[in-house]
Amino acid sequence: MYQFLVSFTVQPEHRDDFIRAARKTGRDSLANEPGSHRFEVVADEQEADVLYLNEVYEDVDAFNAHAGGPYFTAFFAEVSAYAEGPTWLMRGNLIGDEAAA
Template sequence: MYHIAVSWDVQPERVKEFIAAALKDGREAGAAEEGTLRFELIADPENQNRFYLNEAYADEAAFDAHAAGEFFKEFFAEVGPYSEISWLFKGTTVTE
């Protein structure tokens, strides 16, 4: 399984919009993309303007397909002007 985690710092006046856009992206990707396994939006308990996305995909190719897809592009186009992303990690589950 392939995992990614990112943090987003969002302008305070746009937090509700960000939450709606992130949840929409997760719902639509989960319903339409076979390799999208998990999409979690997590609020930072110490910073009300910071959110984390914890996502899991069948494999790296499934993530690449998601990143090339319409839901991903729409999400970034919408939230890009009022938020800043930091990639925390990308990687494959170790089983042995």
């Protein structure tokens, strides 16, 4: 499994907009992209304006398909007006996973 964690710094007045857009992207991706396995929106416990996306895909090819798809494109078209990021915090393959070979 290919996984990553990214952060975004969101303008305070658009925090709810970002969460709504990210959750919609996650729902659409999980429902329509076969290699998508998990899409979580996580709030930083100390900085209210920092939000994380924790995502899991079958493999890097599934992520690349997601990144080239309509949900990813629509998400960034919206949030780029009020969010800085993504900042890549972690990305890689689960150790022991067949996809890591």
